[in-house]
Amino acid sequence: MEAAFIDQVIASRNGRPGALLAILEAVQNRHPQKYLPEATLRYIATAMKIPPARIYSVATFYALFNLKPQGEHTICICRGTACHTRGSRSLLESVRLDLGIGGGEDESPTSPDGKFTIRTVACFGQCALAPVVELDHRICGHVNERTLTREVAAIAEGHDR
Amino acid sequence: MTRILDINAFSEVRERGLAKLVPARARIAVGMGTCGRGNGAEGLYHAFAEQIDRGGADVSLASVGCLGPCSEEPLVSVRLPGRPLVILHRVQSSDVTRILHDVATGNVTPDLAYCKIEEWDHITSHIKYGAAWPELRNWDEVPFFRGQKKIVTRNCGFVDPDDLEEYMAVGGYQALYKVLIEGHPEAVIEQIKASKLRGRGGAGYLTGNKWEFLSKNKASQKYIICNADEGDPGAYMNRNEIESDPHSLIEGMIIGAYVMGATEGIVYVRAEYPLAVHRLERAIEQAREYGILGENILGRGFQFDISMVEGAGAFVCGEETALIASLEGMAGRPRPRPPFPAQKGLWGKPTNINNVETWYNIAPIVTKGAAWFTETGSTKSAGTKVFSLVGKVTNSGLVELPLGTPLKTLVYDIGEGGIAGKAIKAVQTGGPSGGCIPHEMFDTTVDYESLAQIGSIMGSGGMVVMDEDNCMVDVARFFIEFTHSESCGKCVPCRVGLDKALKILNSFTQGVATHEHFEVLEDLGRMIRDCSLCGLGQSAPNPVLTALRHFRHEFEDHIVARRCRAGVCEELVLSPCENSCPLHMNIPRFLQLYKEGKLDEAYESVVIDNPLPASTGRVCQHPCDNRCRRQTLDEAVNMRDVHRLIADSVFASDRYEELNARVVARRFQPSGRKIAVAGAGPAGLTAAYYLAMLGHDVTVYESKAEAGGMLRYVLPEYRLPKDVLRKEIQLIERMGVKFVFDTRVGFDLPLHELDDRYDAVFLSFGTWKESWVYLAGTELKGVWPALPFLEAVARQEEILLGRKVAIIGGGNAAIDSARTALRMGAEALIVYRRERKDMPAIEEETLAAEDEGAKILFLAAPHRIIGTPDGHVKALEVVKTKLGEYDSSGRRKPVPTGEIQRYECDSVILAVGEAVDMDLLQASGLKISEQKTIEIDRYSMETSRPRFFAGGDVVSGASNLSNAMGYGKKAARNIDERLMGVRRWAKLFPEFEYAQEAPVQPSESRRHHPSQLPAHERVKGVEEVVIGLTPEEAHEEACRCLRCDVKAVGGR
Amino acid sequence: MAQKKISIRIDGELVGATEGMTILEAAEGAGKEIPTLCHMDGLTAVGACRLCVVEVAGIGRLLPACTTPAQDGMSVTTVSAQLTRYRRMVIELLLVERNHVCSVCVSNGHCELQSLAKSLGVSSVRYPYNYPRLPVDLSHTRFVLDHNRCVLCTRCVRVCAEVEGAHVWEVTNRGIKCRITSEMNQPWGSASSCTNCGKCVQSCPTGALIEKGFAVEEMTKRHENISALALAKGARP
Structure with a gap:
């Protein structure tokens, strides 16, 4: 991760409200595996004169920040109320099974081959399209097990629809 | 663009905007909110752009926000000069060509038209489009829009959110200009106070007071913040407001900053709303370019700017002190209040935080005044609120209603009730901070106070509708799971308390909790509510406490009966079909066995779960169909007809005797206990069957000459041939059950005698009394109550039926009567007071009746029967009804209109319902329920008389075959447990060998329907109408089953 | 800082305090013990453990004594059956x-x-x-x-x-x-x-x-x- 990029992001935001969040988001997005390595966090802490413990506390508090490398593709299942009433839980379980990803707390949310990471979001705010799944930043509505399997397979085969 | 420094520039920009909004040529605007895009609006927009370009049409194309009815997306509005704005719904790219063609010829596309808007009140201005097309309904005539008042969402779906000039065209920034020119901030604050506007984020604090407090603070650096961290799952009002009309937010904030003396504004918006973030960013940029943000705003010397901060996925940051901590670069953990942000907020400076929607109300109040604002809403809750109506409701979307509107208006009038005709069970308001409101309480008005009174809150305005397929225990667990994972962890009650509460709720969903857990859970809930540091913890127990209050029986079902009736809690459900079957037949098992070609085992599997499969296979009302997961792919598996074929095949084969002998051989050793069953209907037969199998000495007393109850004496021959029924009952006889006919329990045989002679008694005499209907003329000759009519037919008695028969009612008895009348050579007219979808009769039966020539008159209630001078039926007068308010059954009540119609007929059959014989009930001395049936303990099924149990229609009221049998089966289990003191039930059921895998490639075939006799053939006689599936078809059906009973390895 | 004198009522007893004091400080000054755990003199009070919650007349919810400023005329109850039950539950949850x-x-x-x-x-x-x-x-x-x-x-x-x-x-x-x-x-x-x-x-x-x-x-x-x-x-x- 180039120090120059981080410096520039910090310079543009430092001192503003919400600076740290914006900086961490920008730096994470820049990383090809969409996460914040420890060295990067230390660098930011030093540059912004923030105690490293505080940066670490922020990075682990917010769900958006990843401290581990993410898979090539992200499948994000909405677990909001409307989606839940329309079966998003079983959708989550089935895609986890398909990709060999456990749901336990200490288990990795990324498939063994590094291709897919499964995340959940509390609510996308797309309730009329329930159940909602976001595949690599593309929102898909009215998803069922069959359509989800199809979409995931398409991505796996490299055909980005 | 123009930097606006004076009134001339202001007007100039406004005019430019108007020229775009209401141009001299046609304008097509595509709804491009996230919902629209999720439904293909982007592709639609490009299709329009491309075709307009190619065809050189003189049409301006715009992208606008969302009008609200999300289930109608994609929405396109079409405006021809001088004509009303027409909203087209569910538009596909394939419609683009003809829409453009219609526009070119000055027409509207009628089949896509949702409604028209002839004029629109933007509150800050008024636009008249024009009057035309009387055949199109006005927007406020659409059920979804009726009653809505759009103040907050006044511009959503009309203006291009990316164009400041269009915002000004509808009066935008005029309120700001007025405030800056008048230069009296205190006056504006007085106005906001007088308007009684309350914070729309959920807490409902008086906005005017908050503003005054901050304005009085003399500090030089003050902040105002817009809380756009809309985290409530199921709520997306703020997202739409910002996506569709970002400038309203900006205007509200600048006005607020000016009157409170702030120089910096921040909008804290969720990262999960990328489009909203983008639109707002664009809007802020534009505002700066036009001189509306920054230095010297509108040339009035005021300086103010807004920056945006994106959240990072923490629901708790919606709490104001947590939001501030987040802005300060720390973890978003709330801080104790006092001090309040207005005293010490962001970086210790005075700060005012308001929710998005609160800011949207500012410009309207400034424009039209406080008195105008208080005209809407209720005394304590002025104004409107935007709600997100989602979940199991027909019309979902964003709705803006005056506060104080009753919940039922929202759910039934605007939402138009449940989906697929399902009854609505509850509405969850206020997200994870709110509560579950049962449908009996839908008269509650929606405002801050009334919802708080019943233990819920309005919160941000999320309204999630739930029906019978939602389990309230699961819902409570879902919300605690949410708040538990979003808890910041700072305070003990929330951090640990919610963890414990979640574990207890998990034990409820798994069916292993005990009664003590109720108290522990409620106690814990109250403590978390009273002791938590912030609003998250303080309100997190609300969903659980309200669910316990209003849906306690669901919790009890889970732990006492170990059943989840909604079919949601995995540990308690074998498969959705099994769960919905009143007999809890292991349906996947018999399907799999049949698929593997093991007919013998398939039969045994069926008959060990259900002693009358040939009957149920013909006439069961198949609740399994409604829950079958295969529906999500194409249609439900036809389980009913497969198990019928299994029974029929065995009956016709030479295996029948041997297979029955095998079942009988499963009988337990004689227990030495004697049990009497009163009534040889399905409930009694089923109970007798299982009790005999358990080794008891069972005697069934029956008032009529043969066994079968309504199966024998009411259901017509063409639906259930009596020789099939007789053959079926043989199995029960072989189990050792003794029958005593022509004996009426309670009359010929008093209850106390049964008490002396038997160790337990099961009462299942059913509902054989016709419900009373007040109708003049029922004493005339030719009037038949349905049951005696059908019974007479079943007994093959001589009946003098006329040639033109009117049948009153909409249930199975009405349909049976009508179809029987047709077979007797008469014409049949069914008269029903509600609509087709409300009919309780099985749908296939109704369609079959119509195929055979019956006519149905809907929305008609009987008025009187007219007779000839010698007392014979001559005609039936009916009064047309219309549907009024929703009643507790979730259907609209029929209300008589004045219109009377008359039908010539010579017979009338009354099929309005059956009830329990009250004389018999009262003579029995048993406790009678409110519904005038025998009252039993919900779980043991015992009546008020010890060792007397009851089940079937006599307990539930008139119901159906499988429900009655379900009662009989449960009663047998309960009686056996009571008499023997141990649980032996599970030992009755053998193990079967069959594949335990879900099919990787289930059959792609569509559902098979059993073949039937052609309609014109049927009415010639009483031959069985439904012939059934062929073995090949049944095999294919079995292959369609997804094997939901096979659970994933490793548990959930 | 202004050292204005105020008086508040704690468990019925009139107690003198100084403006700017928290309820906890006023109570301790009067010799009244309120259980605490996350509080430590000299450190920023955070109100996290919720052991010190007290009832304040006129306020619908329980307030933590360690962060709530004492106000002239306030009436505070530091011990009651409910408060004791809730404090016990906090300890139970921690255990x-x-x-x-x-x-x-x-x-x-x-x-x-x-x-x-x-x-x-x-x-x-x-x-x-x-x-x-x-x-x-x-x-x-x-x-x-x-x-x-x-x-x-x-x-x-x-x-x-x-x-x-x-x-x-x-x-x-x-x-x-x-x-x-x-x-x-x-x-x-x-x-x-x-x-x-x-x-x-x-x-x-x-x-x-x-x-x-x-x-x-x-x-x-x-x-x-x-x-x-x-x-x-x-x-x-």
Whole structure:
């Protein structure tokens, strides 16, 4: 991760409200595996004169920040109320099974081959399209097990629809 | 663009905007909110752009926000000069060509038209489009829009959110200009106070007071913040407001900053709303370019700017002190209040935080005044609120209603009730901070106070509708799971308390909790509510406490009966079909066995779960169909007809005797206990069957000459041939059950005698009394109550039926009567007071009746029967009804209109319902329920008389075959447990060998329907109408089953 | 700062206080004990443990005495059946959250959690224990962090940040997953910002942060001098 990029992001935001969040988001997005390595966090802490413990506390508090490398593709299942009433839980379980990803707390949310990471979001705010799944930043509505399997397979085969 | 420094520039920009909004040529605007895009609006927009370009049409194309009815997306509005704005719904790219063609010829596309808007009140201005097309309904005539008042969402779906000039065209920034020119901030604050506007984020604090407090603070650096961290799952009002009309937010904030003396504004918006973030960013940029943000705003010397901060996925940051901590670069953990942000907020400076929607109300109040604002809403809750109506409701979307509107208006009038005709069970308001409101309480008005009174809150305005397929225990667990994972962890009650509460709720969903857990859970809930540091913890127990209050029986079902009736809690459900079957037949098992070609085992599997499969296979009302997961792919598996074929095949084969002998051989050793069953209907037969199998000495007393109850004496021959029924009952006889006919329990045989002679008694005499209907003329000759009519037919008695028969009612008895009348050579007219979808009769039966020539008159209630001078039926007068308010059954009540119609007929059959014989009930001395049936303990099924149990229609009221049998089966289990003191039930059921895998490639075939006799053939006689599936078809059906009973390895 | 005198009523008794004092300070000044755990004189009050909740007349909800400013004319109830029940429940919840096994703990007999349980009459716990698997960090040359005994009072975090200024400790994650971590969640011994001052150990109310070389029941702590130091420094922001 180039120090120059981080410096520039910090310079543009430092001192503003919400600076740290914006900086961490920008730096994470820049990383090809969409996460914040420890060295990067230390660098930011030093540059912004923030105690490293505080940066670490922020990075682990917010769900958006990843401290581990993410898979090539992200499948994000909405677990909001409307989606839940329309079966998003079983959708989550089935895609986890398909990709060999456990749901336990200490288990990795990324498939063994590094291709897919499964995340959940509390609510996308797309309730009329329930159940909602976001595949690599593309929102898909009215998803069922069959359509989800199809979409995931398409991505796996490299055909980005 | 123009930097606006004076009134001339202001007007100039406004005019430019108007020229775009209401141009001299046609304008097509595509709804491009996230919902629209999720439904293909982007592709639609490009299709329009491309075709307009190619065809050189003189049409301006715009992208606008969302009008609200999300289930109608994609929405396109079409405006021809001088004509009303027409909203087209569910538009596909394939419609683009003809829409453009219609526009070119000055027409509207009628089949896509949702409604028209002839004029629109933007509150800050008024636009008249024009009057035309009387055949199109006005927007406020659409059920979804009726009653809505759009103040907050006044511009959503009309203006291009990316164009400041269009915002000004509808009066935008005029309120700001007025405030800056008048230069009296205190006056504006007085106005906001007088308007009684309350914070729309959920807490409902008086906005005017908050503003005054901050304005009085003399500090030089003050902040105002817009809380756009809309985290409530199921709520997306703020997202739409910002996506569709970002400038309203900006205007509200600048006005607020000016009157409170702030120089910096921040909008804290969720990262999960990328489009909203983008639109707002664009809007802020534009505002700066036009001189509306920054230095010297509108040339009035005021300086103010807004920056945006994106959240990072923490629901708790919606709490104001947590939001501030987040802005300060720390973890978003709330801080104790006092001090309040207005005293010490962001970086210790005075700060005012308001929710998005609160800011949207500012410009309207400034424009039209406080008195105008208080005209809407209720005394304590002025104004409107935007709600997100989602979940199991027909019309979902964003709705803006005056506060104080009753919940039922929202759910039934605007939402138009449940989906697929399902009854609505509850509405969850206020997200994870709110509560579950049962449908009996839908008269509650929606405002801050009334919802708080019943233990819920309005919160941000999320309204999630739930029906019978939602389990309230699961819902409570879902919300605690949410708040538990979003808890910041700072305070003990929330951090640990919610963890414990979640574990207890998990034990409820798994069916292993005990009664003590109720108290522990409620106690814990109250403590978390009273002791938590912030609003998250303080309100997190609300969903659980309200669910316990209003849906306690669901919790009890889970732990006492170990059943989840909604079919949601995995540990308690074998498969959705099994769960919905009143007999809890292991349906996947018999399907799999049949698929593997093991007919013998398939039969045994069926008959060990259900002693009358040939009957149920013909006439069961198949609740399994409604829950079958295969529906999500194409249609439900036809389980009913497969198990019928299994029974029929065995009956016709030479295996029948041997297979029955095998079942009988499963009988337990004689227990030495004697049990009497009163009534040889399905409930009694089923109970007798299982009790005999358990080794008891069972005697069934029956008032009529043969066994079968309504199966024998009411259901017509063409639906259930009596020789099939007789053959079926043989199995029960072989189990050792003794029958005593022509004996009426309670009359010929008093209850106390049964008490002396038997160790337990099961009462299942059913509902054989016709419900009373007040109708003049029922004493005339030719009037038949349905049951005696059908019974007479079943007994093959001589009946003098006329040639033109009117049948009153909409249930199975009405349909049976009508179809029987047709077979007797008469014409049949069914008269029903509600609509087709409300009919309780099985749908296939109704369609079959119509195929055979019956006519149905809907929305008609009987008025009187007219007779000839010698007392014979001559005609039936009916009064047309219309549907009024929703009643507790979730259907609209029929209300008589004045219109009377008359039908010539010579017979009338009354099929309005059956009830329990009250004389018999009262003579029995048993406790009678409110519904005038025998009252039993919900779980043991015992009546008020010890060792007397009851089940079937006599307990539930008139119901159906499988429900009655379900009662009989449960009663047998309960009686056996009571008499023997141990649980032996599970030992009755053998193990079967069959594949335990879900099919990787289930059959792609569509559902098979059993073949039937052609309609014109049927009415010639009483031959069985439904012939059934062929073995090949049944095999294919079995292959369609997804094997939901096979659970994933490793548990959930 | 203005030293305006005010008076408030505590459990019916009229008590004199100074403007700017919290209810807790006013109560302590009048010799009234309110149970606390996350509070430590000199450190920023956070109102996290909720043990000090009191009833204030006219206010619908319970308020934490350690952060709520005393206002002239306030009427406060510090002891009632409900308050005692709720305080007991706080202790119960803490006891089941992690692994508090007194009999093998170096702070046995000198532990604030234990004393609170005794004084509030917690004799049994109604909830099932979580039994989380938590580590013990022995990497530091002089001190030990045993997560099993931690109650997340955050005194260590505050004393290190506000008094020593090293800011070694912070709370990581959220909800039930919260943990005290040093620097970038690394072994304490490798945290270069730690000055080995031991203030966190002395401030810790339980046997979570302890000194090496003490056997069961031997670990005693004193934080009064640290509080005095903090107050003198005016360390509280």
